[in-house]
Amino acid sequence: GAGVSQSPSNKVTEKGKDVELRCDPISGHTALYWYRQSLGQGLEFLIYFQGNSAPDKSGLPSDRFSAERTGGSVSTLTIQRTQQEDSAVYLCASSSRLRDGEQYFGPGTRLTVT
């Protein structure tokens, strides 16, 4: 079956612009996660959704970052007023209640802020 998909695969933006990153999880997966992978920092958790609600936003680095999920499926991560330190690969993962803890990752979106 189809895995987790993310778009765009690459995004180059100017400092100060807003960007939206999209994640389409595996069909039927109720849990969705966003992580950020940057040089020197490794993989960092950003936010978790169960259905459309986000019980854990603890990893969002600043109020410029927000995310939503609609229809229990697609999620969008928005970064406002991008900064150069936002440059990273943003990974999305999803998991099923039937296989707790096992997260399936998408290919990521590489964001470059110039």
Place this chain on the structure above:
Amino acid sequence: AQSVTQPDIHITVSEGASLELRCNYSYGATPYLFWYVQSPGQGLQLLLKYFSGDTLVQGIKGFEAEFKRSQSSFNLRKPSVHWSDAAEYFCAVGAPQAGTALIFGKGTTLSVSS
């Protein structure tokens, strides 16, 4: 604090030789342990996981890992490395409950020499 340590940033192994990648974790509860592999430009692929039971777990691509509670370790092994195994390997720890963020190590880059 919860953390995962992968002591080796970069390892080079000859093709056909054996491999061991080290992982140590610090986690306050019963850990769920994972090894993921990431090829350049790709997302994370799950190699294997440990939830409970037999402490030696088998994964895909001929990999195995052994959970040693007394040493807080979950080292990844492969008896004979192939050139296609060259990639970055991440160890991660999480909790049994769905929705728990994974905590990742900083990764080990494996190079395979001919």
